Amino acid sequence: MIEHRVWRGPSRKHGIKGQRIAIVGYSHHRDLEHVDSNQFTIDVMRKFLNQELERNALFTTIPGYFGYSDCAEFWNSVWFFNFIPECIGTDDEKYAIASPDQIERAQKRFLKILQKEEIQKVFVFTKKGWCNCPY
Numbered sequence: 001m002i003e004h005r006v007w008r009g010p011s012r013k014h015g016i017k018g019q020r021i022a023i024v025g026y027s028h029h030r031d032l033e034h035v036d037s038n039q040f041t042i043d044v045m046r047k048f049l050n051q052e053l054e055r056n057a058l059f060t061t062i063p064g065y066f067g068y069s070d071c072a073e074f075w076n077s078v079w080f081f082n083f084i085p086e087c088i089g090t091d092d093e094k095y096a097i098a099s100p101d102q103i104e105r106a107q108k109r110f111l112k113i114l115q116k117e118e119i120q121k122v123f124v125f126t127k128k129g130w131c132n133c134p135y
Contacts, residue, residue: 002086003105004028004041006113009076015120016066016077022119024110025058026126027084027098036087041080049075062125079117083129085109097128107134 015021028040037043047053049072063074083106089096098106111134114122124130 002036004085007041007045007080009078011076020120022079022122024124025082026129027082028087029089030087103132
């Protein structure tokens with residue numbers, strides 16, 4: 001079973017103002033030619049940071065909310081993961097909704113990540129994810 005690994009920015013030990021911050025999206029979608037794997041989130045972040053990713057609205061907008069003009073500096077200081085632990089939908093189905101099984105897995109994983117990574121603050125940038133977050 002696929003479970004995307006968490007992006008841990010290389011500067012994360014410093015975090016943002018000394019705090020361990022996690023940014024949470026909903027899910028990845030993919031081209032039919034790309035295969036889903038545990039490494040998917042890491043690959044997407046590396047492509048974005050190397051300016052090889054075309055679809056990057058989420059990644060370019062969020063740093064400004066925190067006062068960052070340098071996207072790489074921001075993403076290298078935080079943890080990032082999507083609520084749903086695997087790709088759902090293709091580029092034609094960007095707004096797909098996870099199945100009940102995927103949501104149940106995501107809820108358990110969400111809490112496990114926060115505990116394991118000792119996250120101090122979480123920013124959930126998805127209404128679908130927020131509505132299903134365990135709290």
